Amino acid sequence: MASRASGAVLSRAGRIRSKLQSSLEASALEIEDVSHQHAGHAAVRESGAAETHFNVKIVSPKFEGKSLVSRHRLVYDALADELRSGLHALSIVAKTPQEVAPK
């Protein structure tokens, strides 16, 4: 798996960045680790894991003509490995380049 090599050295935030960048050709990408806001969260407390909650703002041409559900699914698909390995929740803002272009 391509992600394994980078996974060893990068933080989860770094892996999320590189995965979204490559699979969705993001033209703009903001990733914010908000795990601390969920420190008391039952699921987080039990696992003791860090880097569980992120805010993601992403602009990608691949969202063109797609519903919000489909856009979020593209993001989730790109991060499937992370979601299986302790990433708990994402808050996603997914836009097309056109939608963020100044009018």
Add this chain to the structure above:
Amino acid sequence: MATSTVGLSPSPLRSLTSSPSLPPRARIAPSLPFASRLKPRLALSPLPAARRRPAGTRRPRVSAALTSLSETEPVSVPADSGELAGRFPSASGVYAVYDGAGELQFVGISRNIAASIAGHRRSVPELCCSVKVGVVDEPDRVALTQAWKSWMEEHMTATGKVPPGNESGNTTWIRQPPKKKPDLRLTPGRHMQLTVPLEELIDRLVKENKVVAFIKGSRSAPMCGFSQRVIGILESEGVDYESVDVLDEEYNYGLRETLKKYSNWPTFPQVFVDGELVGGCDILTSMYEKGELSGLSKK
């Protein structure tokens, strides 16, 4: 008189002489069969309008302050809802609703009579032609219940009938707040053998109900901020929705993993409309902000 209840006036006489007040603890449980959605308006209702009889008519009964049903003049319900407030008091008390044929349909109590009548007029306009109103001073729970009882008894003694709207099982007049709905359970219990696979139970549930929210925790006590926000949005839009607690390991055992596969969506909450996944908290928030949820409201 039940003197053990907190918040009661010590004696019925005092309820006629002391100044009107509305202690917050004198709430009426929404489960009372004759109470029509009292809670939200409680804080707004002004002090009861003074409508007292001369001192000489005092008798040691709470209902002594109340004019009898037959002696109360009916007030016709205006066609324009804007005129309701002018015709009916926003005070606490008992009210009796009559249809076009002059038949008594329902006797209710309210912390805001005008607002309750407005609600009835919206939901069953054909049954709301005129209303008799009896304002209750010192409207604690017992005083209101007494007032309701005295009008009900008077009517039943005179006609031998219970008003149709007050018969048990009749929900025409009583709107339970949507929050009272229980969370749905997918299985009869963790150790019960399922005859139908969980996927299929999910599938049926989301197709048989217009709006279903799969949340962490119960709808009355969500255990996750995202679930809480979703519930808040649905409630504030007045959506009639079902909820399922994905953390319920007894009655929804295995639901989290199965639902993630079913919906192809890895996180919770998840909201379904007409059997389709609409999304999680982010998408629902965005739809809410764009006003796209108003179509789901049952009003």
